[in-house]
Amino acid sequence: MTSMLAGPTVHHGDHFDVKTFAVEGLVRVPGPPPRRSGERERDMHYVVITRSDSTPDSDLGHYLANVGATMEPYGGRLLAFDVPQRLEGAGGFTKTAVLEFPTGEAARGWYSSAAYQEIAAWRIATMGGQVDINLVSGVPA
Template sequence: MTAYVIAHLRDPQELHPQVLEYLERIQATLDPFAGRFVVHGGPVDVREGSWPGSVVMLEFPTGEHARDWYDSPAYQAILPLRTEHLEGEVIIVDGVGPDHDSAAMAAELRKSGDVAQG
């Protein structure tokens, strides 16, 4: 199952040179795990709530690939270049398959009895 690493990064007041070094080096850490950028910054069209900052989304063949990449010595070596200069959150989440059906998911949730009444 495809997995994604999603980062919500706050825009810095000033871009630190180490962030540029991080950008220059990250692809080499992704390649051994078949990771690729799906979203890398760009304008954010906020439709609900607030969203200060930018979005980065990486795609991996599986959640194991994503976790192994994040925990890899190569990525951990460059991670401080970003984290010391950009605030944000990073998550790893599994995608859904091509047959995913939200109505069927709702039916299963209804059957489980864990739905609030009223």
């Protein structure tokens, strides 16, 4: 079966820029790359992908103005935020964000932190909608 996605397939062991993959969707990865002997978590990137169907942009501005500060202590940064361009699947989400963290522990620490949970509670109470937040295992840095 031929893939309908544009761009090359990346095979295990190939190197690619995480930002290019996450932001522009230029490549299709057939599975997580295996860790090499001696590779440690600190040598990997961890990506949190959030998708939501909440639409009030006025409320979203408040959330975005505050969520960045909750990531800083954990080394997190926003790689992409936009309305997704669906290439395949049912869709249904109106916003997608891609966040990067230096370790899985940092990403989990950010998500469970009091600072993030406070803004998340505000998001749930004010914006409603469905949210899907996933941590994707690391790829070689």
